[in-house]
Amino acid sequence: KNEVEQSPQNLTAQEGEFITINCSYSVGISALHWLQQHPGGGIVSLFMLSSGKKKHGRLIATINIQEKHSSLHITASHPRDSAVYICAVRYRGGNYGGSQGNLIFGKGTKLSVKP
Amino acid sequence: DGGITQSPKYLFRKEGQNVTLSCEQNLNHDAMYWYRQDPGQGLRLIYYSQIVNDFQKGDIAEGYSVSREKKESFPLTVTSAQKNPTAFYLCASRRTGTTNEKLFFGSGTQLSVL
16 A cells, blocks of 8 residues: 555646646645656656645645645646656654655656647 | 766666765755665655764665765665665755755666666
């Protein structure tokens, strides 16, 4: 059982489409991160959320703490948005396995935007 | 520009050989991390360090070793005891002081077995 579930696993869109990627988690958290991994492998942090909504350019991230759910939206998608988008959570308090206070990662959503 | 540098980008290991992956940061971050990424899986924590000369095992530390002699450097050694080392390895760092500082990642090292 994966504590952080992302959907969909793969997503193909046409340029200009509105895109939504979802992340659900199973326990209380102190923060949720959205990350972007480009084909070369490097990872960039997009957002860190503990409540509400954040916006940066065409990217919007929302979180609903009660429902244990977050979404990443991309408006007016572009081929350069093609990447793997990863959700990660930091559990609130206490140990988690051997990684006290560290991030637990989803498996990622692979997005391909066609021109 | 500040950032995290991983080297090499590609590394090949012969059976029975130890190999070391380099991670250097000039962000003045106290905490550094090593993650392993396998196809179709989430990143998994190998080791982390929150201060010089101290480090902790993550979820999959067996077959790996690290050192933290300098704040800027956190090398990872993949030992011969790691029987399935082929994976993409990512180094990351962050400021400490609060639990919700964002992570900064290197560009990764792809390790393959010859």
